[in-house]
Amino acid sequence: MGVAFAKTPKGQAEITSKTGGLTPRQRRVLIMIDGKRTVDELRDMLQSDDLQHTLGMLEEDGYIMAASVTDSSGASQKLSAPLPPITAFRELSGATDPLKLQQARNFMSNTLNAFVGTLGNSSLLGRIEQAEGHAGLRALYDEWYHALVMSREGKREAEALRAKLLLVI
Known part of the structure; x- marks a missing residue:
């Protein structure tokens, strides 16, 4: 299954006006979005490790929206209702689940230590440990x-790690 994104009116306006403060990379991705290309096709064209994150930012800021879904047979279907944002955090229940909270905290700390190292990230690691909920x-x-x-x-694994963290955070 693949999702194709289309530009919103705000996204169309950004192409001509360049007033949204997008980075060159974000602008390039926005230009490539045409409502027909799936995320996988965009990934092949753009050769980017953080495409999912860029698409999520563009979607959250209102520049793009999910337009259609392609099933395994290749048939494209227009969406009748909006999909949840691709970088959306899960809904939290009223009470904080200490297990999920500790899993998220450990996951963030462990991935930083494994892929980046503590040198230069000690401040972030400290803030992760001190984060309230x-x-x-x-x-x-x-x-x-x-x-x-x-x-x-980390660049090679960022997409998979992001998806795993979104399950517990």
Whole structure:
């Protein structure tokens, strides 16, 4: 199954006006989105390790939206209802689950130590350990992801690690 994104009116306006403050990389991805190409096709064309993160940012900021889904047979179907954002955090229940919270905290710390190392990330590691609840960890999510994709080994695994973290954070 593949998802194809289309530009929203805000995304169309950004192409001509360049007022949204997008980075060259984000702008390039926005330009390539046409409502027909799936995420996998975009990944092949753009050769990027953080495409999912860039698409999530563009979607959350209202530049793009999911337009259609392609099934395993290759048939494309328009969406009748919007899909949840690709970088959406899961819904939290009213009570904090200490097990999930510790899993998320450990996952973030362990992946940083394994793929980036403690040198240069001790500040982030400290803030992860001190974060108050899921909201505190979610506030550190972008910084965690950025640290991963800035390392050679982390860049290769960033997409899979991001998906795993979103299950517990």
